[in-house]
Amino acid sequence: MQDLTLHCWGRDLHGALGNGEDTDVIEMPGDSTEVDLGPLRHALEVDAGGYHTCAVVDDGSAHCWGWNNQGQLGDNSTVSSEVPVQVDLGGLGAVEVSTGYQHTCSILSDGAVWCWGKNDFGQLGDGTFEDRMVPVEARIPEGHGAVAIATGYEHSCAVLDYGSVFCWGSGSDGRLGDGTVSHRWVPVESVLPSNRTAVAVSAGAESTCAILDNGSVSCWGGRTNGNLGDGGATSGAVTLAPLHVLLPDGKGARSVSSHNRPSCAV
Numbered sequence: 001m002q003d004l005t006l007h008c009w010g011r012d013l014h015g016a017l018g019n020g021e022d023t024d025v026i027e028m029p030g031d032s033t034e035v036d037l038g039p040l041r042h043a044l045e046v047d048a049g050g051y052h053t054c055a056v057v058d059d060g061s062a063h064c065w066g067w068n069n070q071g072q073l074g075d076n077s078t079v080s081s082e083v084p085v086q087v088d089l090g091g092l093g094a095v096e097v098s099t100g101y102q103h104t105c106s107i108l109s110d111g112a113v114w115c116w117g118k119n120d121f122g123q124l125g126d127g128t129f130e131d132r133m134v135p136v137e138a139r140i141p142e143g144h145g146a147v148a149i150a151t152g153y154e155h156s157c158a159v160l161d162y163g164s165v166f167c168w169g170s171g172s173d174g175r176l177g178d179g180t181v182s183h184r185w186v187p188v189e190s191v192l193p194s195n196r197t198a199v200a201v202s203a204g205a206e207s208t209c210a211i212l213d214n215g216s217v218s219c220w221g222g223r224t225n226g227n228l229g230d231g232g233a234t235s236g237a238v239t240l241a242p243l244h245v246l247l248p249d250g251k252g253a254r255s256v257s258s259h260n261r262p263s264c265a266v
Contacts, residue, residue, distance in 0.1 A: 007033040074135055115136060153206070167187065175221035209265075
């Protein structure tokens with residue numbers, strides 16, 4: 001039986017657990033780990049970033065808590081919070097949220113992508129390098145909406161409604177997938193394998209992975225410790241083109257996640 005309450009546990013630096021305290025929690029989920037999203041409100045989705053966490057609530061609002069030194073909570077302040085604060089989305093509803101290290105992005109109900117927080121590499125995608133304490137719209141191609149969003153350490157990516165991947169922010173290690181190592185303050189299209197489209201994307205610290213329409217997975221960016229899954233682990237190597245991940249024969253991926261160095265797929 002599910003009660004649809006939201007629980008967080010682990011390290012609670014800056015109030016990242018959202019339970020009104022600043023104490024690490026190592027116990028199993030219980031009353032002390034529950035996050036209060038408001039009367040009769042439930043989370044539809046949750047994502048944990050560097051030291052902050054955000055959730056999409058069943059009324060279409062987005063709430064964040066934890067570290068807020070760069071405005072990554074989106075409440076027009078830089079004050080950290082041990083309890084959820086509502087993101088200022090200008091009355092629009094959120095359908096998905098993704099938390100990076102010090103920035104956050106969300107897909108709204110109209111398919112637009114809005115981001116907030118640190119923007120030193122252009123990871124908010126609004127054409128500037130200015131940090132934002134409230135959401136600003138990322139400049140994805142006009143007339144199209146996003147169906148998936150992912151934020152990494154200093155970059156962001158989205159899958160658009162026609163299957164292309166666009167990324168923006170730090171281009172170090174080739175993590176944007178546009179064939180360069182340039183930083184981009186507006187979204188640029190990532191190069192996918194020929195005749196393939198993407199259905200999901202995940203952004204890590206220095207690399208990006210995407211699930212393609214045939215179930216295969218491609219990754220690009222920093223190639224360290226085998227995180228691109230192609231059988232190679234050349235330390236410090238830069239991969240500007242997507243590499244084919246060596247999944248078990250005959251198997252396709254349903255979800256993928258890239259973090260600091262490891263990458264995993266279901």
